[in-house]
Amino acid sequence: MIQLHRNPSSARDVLIKVVGLGGAGGNVLDRLTLDGMPDAELVAINTDVQALAGSVVAEKVQLGRTTTRGLGAGGDPEVGYTAAEEGMEEIRKALEGAQMVFLCVGLGGGTGSGAARIVASLAREQNALIVAFATLPFAFEGKRRKAQAEEALAALQRYADVVIYFENDRMGDAVAPLAGIQEAFAVADQTLSQSIRAIAGLVRQRGLVHIGFDELSTALRGAGESGAHCVFGYGVADGDNRAHEALARALKSPLMDKGRMLEDARNVLVNVAGGPGMTLNEVQILMEELNRHISDQTRLLFGAAVDPALGGKMSVTILSAVEGAVPAAIEVRPRPAARVETSPASVPPSAPPRLPEPAPALHVVEREREPEPAFIPAPEPVPEFRPVEAELIAAAVPEPAPLITEPEPEPEPAAPAVAKQAARAKAVQAKQEQMQFEPATRGRFEKSEPTIVDGQDLDVPTFLRRNVKVK
């Protein structure tokens, strides 16, 4: 295959930096290191020295040497913010040269919620493409934390190119009801790590039909609207029936709701990758099956890539934003320039380099970024996909705000944002299904192949599944 690189010398060095911010972000980085994330630099940023010391990541930035003196931010975003302000130089240095920044952060606490917007804005200074992966706290962590998280998320959405967020509550679907809390948190980390690797793979993979960042943001367009949420699924399989299996696994993601979530999606991004042995037939099978889950109006953004590292396996990545009840016409708004404005309260005067003249900055940014995904990166992309994990994948209700909303200053985004978030949370909650406790009563079908339709084991008596009282 002949590839024409616009800028061949830089094709290989799309420098991705994965930043883990705060305690949760650090955990994700650890997870990522375990799973393997080559060709990316990992940077841990935290106020808590102990947590930093415990991290396996090589590059570490301590925030708030004087503000918190090595302690955590104590769950207070204000403290996190001040600490980050203090450490701006160090953060800037850590981010230097990055072309893509993946910012993983757990919102709700002090450091994550407070410092996220600063890190994002500094990354933007580097003209880096920013994809934020945020987790929102469990409901049991309290309303205060939730409100903090939502506020921080709204702020983050203004700086990052794409925000994919994962509601920890929805991880419940992926975790057995009796699993330990540690496991529940681990699943959240794992999901995040998987999605980071999948998206990194997507953007850097050498594609036959390439999916770039533009497709990514199209797929996620509208995710910022109220009631909207993001759907993410990833599956890998090998063997004779790998196309079918991989798709089935991707759809198995609890967020996918067996593919039902896709029905309402307007844009669905699908990337199919496989070893050199992948046949057109298989791709066809897969796409045909997928087509059953989406409506005729849905725009399918299709990508295909051959990746020798996958060997005999085939992987599918599905990403989409499902709108809420009101499919308000969503137009692509221009990205705000490097960020025109920030909530005034939060922008300290000490952040001068951030906003030069908006208009030119916009141009620079646009030009710089568009082509980025087109760079064809390192030859051995995504070796880190492992079939084992494919089972779990997906999860996560990412909820990206692809393009930042208002280009013009918006003084107090917090309040409406909270309301928006609340509405969204409500919509999400309404969709949540009750966990099925498997009654071990399949009677004569005990040993036969189960009949599973829409996630229900039909061999279990209907009256049991529907809780009809029988004496």
Added chain:
Amino acid sequence: MGRDQIVVGLEIGTSKVCAVVGETRGDGTIRILGVGQAPSRGVRKGEIVDFETAGKCIREALVDAEEKSDVMIGSVYLGVTGSHIAGFNNRGAVNIPEDRDEIFDEDFEDVQASAREVSIPAPNAFVHSLLQHYYVDGQDGVLNPIGMCGRKLEADFHIIHGVASRIKNSQRCVKEVGLVVLDVVFNPLAAAQVVLDQNQKSLGALVVDMGGGTMDYIVYVDGAVKQSGALAIGGDHITNDISLGLRIPMAKAERLKVEEGSVILGNSRPGEAIVLKDETGFAGKTIEREMLNTIIHCRVRESFELLKKRLDEENYLQFLGAGMMLTGGCSLLKGINHLAEEVFGLPVHVSHAQTVSGLTSAFENPQFTTAIGLIKYAEAMQPAQPIGLLQGIIRKLPFFGLW
């Protein structure tokens, strides 16, 4: 075109194996000579799970059929089902070679082959490709394109496929009994041949064969098959539910279902009970009738709802002028047609094999619909057997009769 010929249809069902011996007449009618059956073991959800036991049951059923019809059985048409079997629609197209402008019969073969050039899951094999419509140079509604002028022949097919190894297993099981399998037929396709007449096929109809292990369905619109498949839920599930819900043995549950069961709720007097007498090994039990009906109702309604959901994927339900035909053992459940009407919003008829003569007791029983249908299917396919130049042309004609 046909001669009198003896044909045997064999259905290896979940609850019973049955072999129907029929005689196809030259005029297209069928006479049932005998029906042999044996309770089935080693079959779950329409698929063989215990090879040896299933083989024994087949032998039993065949011996029974031979005795009753006084015919030596050497070959059968075999019905298959299972949730792995699925259908979809696809269009094939061929360009007529430059050197002629007339469509020949070999073009038909080509267009059929081209329609099959579609991806199905790797372990699957084609079971049927059923012709729906021809298009010649884009012209719609061509009934028989052979001899017509045109540059391009297209045809829509309904393609039914299933996991090759599972289908082969059924075939092998029959072969080991010493029989020749003439053809393998997807059950609802066979059932539809005797449940529907040509007129109903053109009007549009849904045939649901609810058997012991599976619920098979097929949709005809404009005389052609548009949708087909199988759900692995059947009478066995109802029996199992009753057995688990009322805590009685399977055999008792089965009898209770057949003799007392109904899917209609609120029809029994409050507290009305059914008394199961005590026997050796069974303590006896009093069962509230409403309870029994609730269990059955829940299961049947759910099955119908699942089926409706599947059918809704393709949106043919509103075009079914002839309504829905319900057949198979479960169609004997009391009130099932009312429940089906409620769920599907279609007129529902509980139906059995039509347009056959002979043993009334056989064809009036919806349990035998599929096996009898196999004979009708065979009759329609028969002209494929004569050899010679005419073969190709004759072979095409029955396609219209059938599909």
